[in-house]
Amino acid sequence: MARARAEVDEVPAGFAEEVERAARQSGAVALRTLRPAQGKLTRRAEGLLFDALARRGLERTARALRVPLRDQLAALLAAGEPIATASLRKQLKGVVNAAELTLVVADQVRAGRAALVMRGGKEHIAAPSAALLSRDEVAQVATLARALSRLAASARPAGAARKAGARSRAPRTLLRAELLALLDPLHRAAAGDDRPDGDPLALVMAAARGQTNPTTGLAFVPEVARALGGRLEGDALRAALVRAARSGMVELRPESGIELLSPSDAAACPRGPDGSPLSWMRVLDPVDRAGPVDRGGP
Amino acid sequence: MTSILHQQHADPWSTSLLDVASLNARVSDAVLAAIDSARGAALAGGPDRHSHSFLVLGPAGAGKTHLFARLRRSAGARAAFVLLRPELAVEPTPRHVLAQAVDALRRPIPEQPERSQLDVVVGSAVSVLNGAGARWPAVALDQLRAAPDRERQDALERAVDVIERSHPEIEPDWLVRFLALPFAGGADRRAAFQWLSGREPDVLQLERLGFRDPLPEASVLPALRTLSAVASFSAPFVVVFDQLENLVDEDGGTGRIHSHARLFCELHDTVPGLVLVQMSLEAEWQRRISPALASSERSRMEAAVLRLVLPTPPQRAELMEAWLGALPPEARRPLPWPFAAESWQMRQDALGVTPRMLMIAAREALERGIAAAASLDSEAEAGAGAAGEPVGPLEPASLADSLDDLWDEHVDQARAAIDEAASAGHPVDGGRITSGVTAALRLLGAAVEVASARQPHQLRVGDGPAPVDLYVVQKAHPRSVAAQLERAAQAAATRPVVALREAARPFPPSWRQVAAHLEALVDRPRARWLELGHDEVASLLAVHDLLASARSQDLAGVDGRPIPESDVRSWAREQLGIRGWRAIAALLEPGAADEDREPGPPRAAPIALVPALPRDARKAGEDRGEPPPRPAPIALVPALPRDARKAAGPTHPADHPAPGGVLSAADPVVAAIRRLRLASIDRILREARAVDPELMLSSALDRLRALASRLRWFGRSLVWWEEDDR
Numbered sequence A: 001m002a003r004a005r006a007e008v009d010e011v012p013a014g015f016a017e018e019v020e021r022a023a024r025q026s027g028a029v030a031l032r033t034l035r036p037a038q039g040k041l042t043r044r045a046e047g048l049l050f051d052a053l054a055r056r057g058l059e060r061t062a063r064a065l066r067v068p069l070r071d072q073l074a075a076l077l078a079a080g081e082p083i084a085t086a087s088l089r090k091q092l093k094g095v096v097n098a099a100e101l102t103l104v105v106a107d108q109v110r111a112g113r114a115a116l117v118m119r120g121g122k123e124h125i126a127a128p129s130a131a132l133l134s135r136d137e138v139a140q141v142a143t144l145a146r147a148l149s150r151l152a153a154s155a156r157p158a159g160a161a162r163k164a165g166a167r168s169r170a171p172r173t174l175l176r177a178e179l180l181a182l183l184d185p186l187h188r189a190a191a192g193d194d195r196p197d198g199d200p201l202a203l204v205m206a207a208a209r210g211q212t213n214p215t216t217g218l219a220f221v222p223e224v225a226r227a228l229g230g231r232l233e234g235d236a237l238r239a240a241l242v243r244a245a246r247s248g249m250v251e252l253r254p255e256s257g258i259e260l261l262s263p264s265d266a267a268a269c270p271r272g273p274d275g276s277p278l279s280w281m282r283v284l285d286p287v288d289r290a291g292p293v294d295r296g297g298p
Numbered sequence B: 001m002t003s004i005l006h007q008q009h010a011d012p013w014s015t016s017l018l019d020v021a022s023l024n025a026r027v028s029d030a031v032l033a034a035i036d037s038a039r040g041a042a043l044a045g046g047p048d049r050h051s052h053s054f055l056v057l058g059p060a061g062a063g064k065t066h067l068f069a070r071l072r073r074s075a076g077a078r079a080a081f082v083l084l085r086p087e088l089a090v091e092p093t094p095r096h097v098l099a100q101a102v103d104a105l106r107r108p109i110p111e112q113p114e115r116s117q118l119d120v121v122v123g124s125a126v127s128v129l130n131g132a133g134a135r136w137p138a139v140a141l142d143q144l145r146a147a148p149d150r151e152r153q154d155a156l157e158r159a160v161d162v163i164e165r166s167h168p169e170i171e172p173d174w175l176v177r178f179l180a181l182p183f184a185g186g187a188d189r190r191a192a193f194q195w196l197s198g199r200e201p202d203v204l205q206l207e208r209l210g211f212r213d214p215l216p217e218a219s220v221l222p223a224l225r226t227l228s229a230v231a232s233f234s235a236p237f238v239v240v241f242d243q244l245e246n247l248v249d250e251d252g253g254t255g256r257i258h259s260h261a262r263l264f265c266e267l268h269d270t271v272p273g274l275v276l277v278q279m280s281l282e283a284e285w286q287r288r289i290s291p292a293l294a295s296s297e298r299s300r301m302e303a304a305v306l307r308l309v310l311p312t313p314p315q316r317a318e319l320m321e322a323w324l325g326a327l328p329p330e331a332r333r334p335l336p337w338p339f340a341a342e343s344w345q346m347r348q349d350a351l352g353v354t355p356r357m358l359m360i361a362a363r364e365a366l367e368r369g370i371a372a373a374a375s376l377d378s379e380a381e382a383g384a385g386a387a388g389e390p391v392g393p394l395e396p397a398s399l400a401d402s403l404d405d406l407w408d409e410h411v412d413q414a415r416a417a418i419d420e421a422a423s424a425g426h427p428v429d430g431g432r433i434t435s436g437v438t439a440a441l442r443l444l445g446a447a448v449e450v451a452s453a454r455q456p457h458q459l460r461v462g463d464g465p466a467p468v469d470l471y472v473v474q475k476a477h478p479r480s481v482a483a484q485l486e487r488a489a490q491a492a493a494t495r496p497v498v499a500l501r502e503a504a505r506p507f508p509p510s511w512r513q514v515a516a517h518l519e520a521l522v523d524r525p526r527a528r529w530l531e532l533g534h535d536e537v538a539s540l541l542a543v544h545d546l547l548a549s550a551r552s553q554d555l556a557g558v559d560g561r562p563i564p565e566s567d568v569r570s571w572a573r574e575q576l577g578i579r580g581w582r583a584i585a586a587l588l589e590p591g592a593a594d595e596d597r598e599p600g601p602p603r604a605a606p607i608a609l610v611p612a613l614p615r616d617a618r619k620a621g622e623d624r625g626e627p628p629p630r631p632a633p634i635a636l637v638p639a640l641p642r643d644a645r646k647a648a649g650p651t652h653p654a655d656h657p658a659p660g661g662v663l664s665a666a667d668p669v670v671a672a673i674r675r676l677r678l679a680s681i682d683r684i685l686r687e688a689r690a691v692d693p694e695l696m697l698s699s700a701l702d703r704l705r706a707l708a709s710r711l712r713w714f715g716r717s718l719v720w721w722e723e724d725d726r
Helices: A015-026 A043-055 A069-078 A085-091 A098-110 A135-154 A159-164 A176-191 A200-211 A221-227 A234-246 A263-267 B025-043 B064-078 B094-104 B117-129 B137-146 B149-166 B172-183 B186-196 B203-209 B217-231 B255-270 B282-292 B295-301 B313-325 B341-349 B355-368 B370-385 B396-423 B430-443 B478-491 B512-523 B534-551 B565-575 B582-588 B615-624 B642-648 B668-676 B681-691 B697-706
Strands: A028-030 A064-066 A115-119 A122-126 A250-253 A280-283 B052-058 B080-084 B112-116 B237-241 B275-281 B305-307 B448-450 B459-461 B468-472 B497-502 B527-532 B678-680 B711-714 B718-721
Touching: A015 A028, A015 A043, A015 A064, A015 B255, A069 A098, A069 A122, A069 B295, A085 A098, A085 A122, A098 A115, A098 A122, A135 A176, A200 A221, A200 A234, A200 A280, A221 A263, A221 A280, A234 A250, A234 A280, B025 B052, B025 B064, B025 B275, B025 B305, B052 B064, B052 B282, B052 B295, B064 B080, B064 B112, B064 B237, B064 B275, B080 B094, B080 B117, B094 B217, B094 B237, B094 B255, B112 B117, B117 B137, B117 B149, B117 B172, B117 B217, B137 B149, B137 B172, B149 B172, B172 B186, B172 B217, B186 B203, B217 B237, B217 B255, B237 B255, B255 B275, B255 B282, B255 B295, B275 B282, B313 B341, B313 B355, B341 B355, B396 B534, B396 B565, B430 B448, B430 B459, B430 B468, B430 B534, B430 B565, B430 B582, B459 B582, B468 B478, B468 B582, B478 B497, B478 B512, B497 B582, B512 B527, B527 B534, B527 B582, B534 B565, B534 B582, B668 B678, B668 B681, B668 B697, B668 B718, B678 B681, B681 B697, B681 B718
Parallel strands: B052 B275, B052 B305, B080 B237, B237 B275, B468 B497, B497 B527
Antiparallel strands: A028 A064, A115 A122, A250 A280, B448 B459, B459 B468, B678 B718, B711 B718
């Protein structure tokens, strides 16, 4: 005769921590696996366990115990790379159904913690950053696309000539300068440059925003220089950086890496009073620009 | 060089600060808010306590260490601070954190030197649990101290019951011992501290506590949870991981980064109520550390990033005012003094000025006079003006002077750390000594492999066919020491082995098994046994910390700029005489005899003593029934000039013969035994060390053996001085 398995009416010490650790490591654990070595949990013990885990910030579904989807999503987005929305269900653990996922994504986008972005024709979700176009910029792209389409259409043989066949007419082409003039606003929108053409300060600010690490909020000056693609170099670049710092738009910070700065990179950087290269910059937000916080004590 | 004006970088434990409250207020406010939130959750009995984590980034000299000191001063008795810095050979584990956290409890509260953090934590917890709130911890403690033993015991047990009900994750046994700490007497208290910190107590300490073993591994995390739970009633633990740029290995390996990340995530996820703060150079974090992290690690470690900002021109003026305020009133003058007017204008408006640059420039201007400061400024301006060309490096003499001073500073700190460990009743942690040896060997370009905790040795040196194993025998319990020595002796059968121990922690003569294993070890031709003197240990600790500070760019020259790590390393290689340090020499040339190595410091005339003979000679003589031959003169420690000591590096006292010709009555060992008449070896050593702190057990035994005709031995550990009876 099979021996009846003992039931445990209290949550064994350390079991909640063990389950939490497992859930946080893998994102979710199946409820059926929640069985301590001492035996099966009674309903009461299960209730106590779920209460304890809920207090530790874990969610329970019908089949699993999971880290909240929004936290899992935030952790995925923190890696910096956009994620295809279609693959989210596989990447997040313990998802109950697609509707729930759609709700979480919409919620995060509405709260400004995530953005939906098209990449290669497929919808992706990404952390908001200067690398993404704003709604206005997307509208501008649409306008430019229509203009570009019109320009391309103008190069096609028109009306009767098209019916008579291409052989009867010489092919048409376009002026390179006209195409570049049309594309220029597109480049600027892509670089986040909303200032008048050719303003070095605007170019530097746009490049700095694009190169800012979303986690640390810092941009590496030589990378900013490279992002400018030769539009601003040498003394002009350094002067623009100093101007941006003097006008309170950025903070220039001394190099603090250990042999991370090559001589050519160092040459792109303005210098501090002691001659050390100012190789990092931080775009100041309006609060930073308002000045120091006034506090009563240290 | 000790005044606040001379500090090149802030002392994290200092309470006297040059502080501008508005500078980086957002960063300190965020951490202080987290401290209050952690206190609030525990006081409200909230079960939803969780740990808070912050990552603080900034360039060198922006004030990371200053931030620690400021937080400590601002929080006062509201938080307990633990400062952890990466060590080359110390595995970041919960046990290491527990040891540092318990050590931190001994520190006094800022501006209340008569009260320790321990008093506040225990007093507040007891007071809260009695329903009196956390405001009067001292009163609660005093009442308990005045109460009869039985009553106090009952009160503490009630407290344990209440805490256990609201925090089921705690370890009750650990908590009972912990709450009793403030009421324990000297030796009991030291023993309890040793056990509670997860370190290995010695035999007597275990006997006092009624335990057979140190805190088991399975209890370490529960102990940390318990400590965090109790502390969060009044003073939550703020665990600060500083100088994280030192996690980056020279060869680009990421193993140490992941070890730290694992520990951090474990604390974050499983020890509620902590405030975890990481501090690092921003460039190193963004380009080397962050890319090495897994996304799950990054989501915890970079959950809240706080950037230190550089002072604005008005804040620089405020900082200078604070600096001037620290001068004696008669020496004080208004700004722009001590700078020339233009020089101050330039420093106030320049881009990229850190607080450290400003402080060092002010100090230099004060010490060298305005003219010199102006000349430095003009040099700097000339350099800064040439686009892309850095200002030239410091003059070699100036650099060497700076590094000389910095080395002395680090040696003093290391000595203080050794003394602190001794007064707490435990040896210097073996991991720290191993880290020092590792740093010194890597500086010399030796191949060093740090062993894992499961391996018996601590280091393997050399990549040839016969690498040398290092055993750091710093344990306190004879069982562990004997096991370590046994393994070392076994290893010495196949490869060279160096085993070492702090000379200040001699093996008591009653540790017979240890003595047997030690004898077996030294009998091995490939084994070397070293007892390191106070200065030798201090130098090893100091070289590790100096190189770590260099990597963190915390060593600044007279111009306020960080001294490049490469300059520090080449200076240390050339000036510290590391190859001559006994531990290093033994590891690099395991086969060489002492006299073959680099010459030591200048020596004085030898003293004629009768020390112990080499074991082989003694044994051969006994076998033939001959009287023992007269041994060679023994060496004592001479007082050498500082420069000579520095040039030669730390050496074993036995390398130094002392002036004189016979064993005099003034010899500390002779004086001690003559005064005590009947005494244990331990006692004689303690008395003699009060006169000569460098004295080692082996040397003391040699001297006692030299007095054989006047001494009577009782077993191995007691001697009787018979001179006056004859």
